[in-house]
Amino acid sequence: MNELLRSVEGIAVTAGNAIMEIYKSGDFGVDHKSDDSPLTKADLAAHEVIVAGLKTLTPDVPVLSEESAEIPFDERKAWKKYWLVDPLDGTKEFIKQNGEFTVNIALIENGKSVLSVVYVPVQEISYSAAVGVGVFKRVDGKKHSISVMKNSRFKPTIVGSRSHVSDEMKAYLDRVGQHEIVSMGSSLKFCLVAEGKADLYPRLGLTSEWDTAAAQCIVEQAGGHVVTLDGEPLLYNTKDSLLNPHFMVYGDTSKKWAEI
Incomplete structure (x- = not known):
């Protein structure tokens, strides 16, 4: 598992480099999908790098990427193990050029995220985790363990989306x-909770499974929780829709965040 995690981290970094070439060029080639969400050259370039890398690494494990999400549930539901990928999480932040975007790669087994990498191309920081291995943050080539804040601050630090703030x-x-309140783009919100810099990330708006899977593994292996408003862990590939229910991300279980 350790060797697999290192290989996936390498794939994420390579995808991040492809993203940064386009980011620095300023030629994003912005288009829009059917749901009006933006799509850039960088999304597609990272998708190609990741899919090719994973197919070489684990040729028998299917890949579901945001840019290949048309795979029907009738086919997906037979998957016990697969890769779930968001090649460029935070496309709006990419277009704004604020640096708050990530590469997300997760291995899903029986509906749970068991290995993952979240890579931050602008800062060259990676978060990686795997069940039985632990969770790590790599900065300037140095890797160290991280953990959630188990006892929330008296005045909790809550992280929220920079681009999606619902009335709820x-x-x-x-x-x-x-x-x-700290506003942040992409899966970096999860990572702030995972490393104890934030107490809570409540998501009371729409997300897709590829938005959350990689970062969920990071949080859980750091001792935190990613649960629905019913208190159940967020699961993957259990239904036709790839949309997530509303959820909460936190470390301190003594706080009844969902009941609020």
């Missing part, structure tokens, strides 16, 4: 009471 989220934050 605003109402929820009012009910929480005193807090510090």
